[in-house]
Structure formats: structure tokens, C-alpha cells
């Protein structure tokens with residue numbers, strides 16, 4: 208398996224190089240040279256395979272021999288070592304809860320997989336060069352909240368890899384801040400006196416800075432990196448396993464599993480579309496967006512107009528120019544008709560997001576986080592659309608029209624919005640209770656590149 212650059216100027220590389228470098232030299236995103244095709248017999252077997260074995264079988268073709276099987280098996284088992292329950296909210300909408308990992312958001316899976324791969328490659332390099340002076344890898348990442356915690360937790364203690372997280376001062380929630388500032392060891396948190404966009408701009412400039420790149424082996428840990436992006440496919444396999452178990456009849460039939468994904472950078476939904484392209488029998492995809500609706504508008508008008516991101520209550524999706532959308536286009540052969548047949552998108556405003564949290568809590572006794580609420584509201588719009596359209600093939604069995612929403616974070620990560628909507632305090636889960644006794648350690652920096660570079664070179 209090779210990875211080519213969607214910039215089309217750089218040569219193809221293997222999984223190891225793609226994971227270590229993040230982005231191609233031409234600044235394009237890497238994309239697999241072929242999408243593995245699972246046979247009907249394999250898919251049948253996947254229905255009952257345990258999660259770790261399934262993860263191994265899905266990831267093995269993508270890793271393409273750059274990690275030996277025994278190590279990859281262990282990496283996969285550690286990556287998915289928690290629950291991914293599919294929980295019914297209403298008779299037609301179920302929630303795939305992706306917040307049972309160590310930092311309570313779905314980014315844990317990608318961060319855990321990527322950190323272990325880089326740790327393995329770094330060890331391999333050390334053995335191969337037998338030199339103690341080999342440049343260690345430095346992961347540089349800007350976060351609006353969830354990525355930082357997941358990356359800190361995933362990389363903590365990984366030898367040969369240092370992590371530097373830039374986060375905007377005062378703009379992440381208290382639990383998010385503790386998650387990324389209390390690790391110590393190989394994790395450093397820089398508290399930037401500015402916005403998320405300032406953090407992102409500093410990281411981008413660092414990747415282009417020849418002085419820095421001479422001293423450090425810099426790489427990114429966002430969903431541009433194939434080692435973080437591709438393992439997100441596993442959610443869709445795990446959801447489908449539970450769906451089949453719940454709905455399959457004696458003849459082996461089950462209703463189509465349509466999926467609504469709260470989307471920002473479009474890495475998660477793009478991974479789901481890869482899973483479908485490799486043969487997993489999934490239904491239709493719906494991208495649920497907040498006011499940052501470049502894709503929603505594109506699907507309606509075929510005009511791709513980027514705007515600077517606006518702040519919303521579902522802030523992990525405040526992205527003006529989603530980096531992974533180009534990969535979705537590639538999956539669908541850059542054909543607009545294929546795209547609109549495969550993907551629907553709705554934009555949900557903050558007022559609806561908040562009222563959805565309140566209503567679902569009251570009516571269904573389920574606490575959504577703001578991102579899950581955007582997905583729930585979009586799911587209702589999608590259901591009313593397919594149920595209203597007699598020609599739509601999805602409604603042949605109108606009573607069977609059902610969707611899964613991905614619940615991407617635990618509501619406790621967004622206490623201000625959620626507690627106001629439900630009128631109650633959210634209990635802090637035991638798994639993060641310990642954080643509340645820890646002391647934040649961060650390095651305050653001004654929001655400009657010069658301050659950052661001085662700090663790096665000192």
C-alpha cells in the first residue's frame with residue numbers, strides 16, 4: 208500500500224513515511240493508492256469478530272507491512288480498549304457513544320493509534336541508526352479543546368516523541384484545560400494569549416521554518432495525518448456490528464444504517480465513507496454542521512466558498528475550510544453527482560442546538576453534548592426528508608427509516624452550554640474526577656510566531 212499526495216506534485220510514500228511526515232512535501236494530503244475491498248465472506252465474518260481482531264483486519268492493509276503483525280495486533284488492541292455502545296434515544300435515532308475513552312471524546316482512538324505507530328517507528332529508527340543523537344520526533348499541535356487532550360493522553364510516555372500543544376488561553380473548558388496541562392513528562396502545553404486561529408497559524412509557520420526543521424523532526428497530529436485519520440473507520444464497523452445484532456432478521460436482512468456525523472474538519476465522516484467504499488454495508492451519510500457551513504452550501508450550489516470560522520457552542524466544529532473534504536471528493540472520483548448521492552448536509556444554528564439539548568433531555572432522558580445535539584437536529588431533518596419522499600429508495604420500508612448519530616464528546620466537557628440547557632449540574636465521570644485535584648502547568652506565550660520560535664530555540 209502506497210500513499211499519494213492529493214497535491215499531485217510529491218512522490219508516493221509508504222504508511223510509515225506518511226505517518227512520520229503528516230503532510231506531503233507539496234503540502235497535499237496523503238491518500239491510499241487503493242481502497243482495500245472486503246469480500247462478502249469477510250463482511251459476514253466481521254459481524255461477530257471481537258473488536259481488537261476486527262480493528263487489526265481493517266487496519267492491516269493500510270499499514271501495508273510497515274509494522275509487523277504482532278505489534279500491529281497489540282497497537283489495535285490498546286487503541287480500542289474501551290466501549291463504543293450504540294444506545295437508542297428514540298425509536299428511530301440511536302447514539303453511537305464515542306466518549307468512553309480516556310479523554311471523553313472520539314479523538315482518543317486516532318490519537319492512541321497514531322502515538323503507538325510513531326513510538327514503534329521511532330524505536331525502529333534508533334535501532335537502525337544505533338546513534339544516540341538521532342533527532343527525536345516532535346509533534347506540534349494546535350487545539351480548540353479536544354485534540355490537545357487526546358494527543359497528550361495518547362502520547363504520554365511514548366519514547367522518542369515529544370509533544371507540544373498550543374491552546375488559546377481562556378477558550379477551552381476547565382476539564383479540557385486540565386487534560387492537556389497536567390500530563391508532564393514528554394508533553395508540554397503552551398498557553399497562547401490569542402485565539403485558536405492564532406495557535407493554528409503558529410503551527411503552520413513552524414512547519415515551513417527551515418531553522419526549526421533542521422533541529423527538530425516536526426510532525427502534526429491532526430486528522431491530516433493518515434495514522435490519526437484512518438483508524439476512525441473503526442467506529443463505523445463497531446456501530447454496524449451492534450446494528451446487525453439488534454435488527455437482523457432470520458433472512459439476514461436489516462434496515463439500512465444511515466449515519467449522521469457532527470463535522471468540522473470532516474476527518475471522521477470521511478473515514479466512515481472510506482469504510483463504506485471498502486465494502487462495509489452502510490446507508491447514507493449526513494454531515495451535521497453548525498454555522499460553519501461551507502460544505503452544506505457547496506452541496507446545494509456546487510460553489511465552494513470558504514469563510515473564516517465563526518464561534519459557536521459546538522466549538523470543535525468551528526472550521527472555515529475543512530481540510531479533509533478533499534479526501535471525500537477523492538473517494539467519490541471528484542464527481543459532484545456521486546457526491547450528492549452519497550452525502551447530505553444540514554447546518555444547525557446555536558439556538559436549535561441548545562433547544563435540542565433541552566428537549567431531548569426532557570423527552571428522552573438523554574443528555575446530548577452540543578456536537579451530538581447538532582447531529583440529532585440534523586438526523587430529525589434527514590428522517591423527515593426520507594419519510595416524505597415516496598420515490599426515495601430508503602423509504603421502501605418507511606417504518607424502518609432509522610439513523611445513528613455519532614455522539615462525539617461527553618457533555619461534561621461543555622458544562623456551560625449543557626447545564627444551562629438542561630437546568631441541572633452534570634456529574635463529572637469518575638474517570639476524569641482525578642483531574643480536578645491536579646495543578647495546571649503551562650507556558651504562557653504571546654500570540655506571535657517570534658515568541659514561539661524564541662521559546663523553541665532556547
Ligand SMILES: *Cc1c(COP(=O)(O)O)cnc(C)c1O
Pocket residue numbers: 312313314353354430469470471472473474475476523524578615616
Ligand atoms: C473534532 C470534533 C468534531 C469534528 O470532527 P471532524 O473529524 O473534524 O469533522 C466533532 N465533535 C467533537 C466533540 C470533536 O472533538
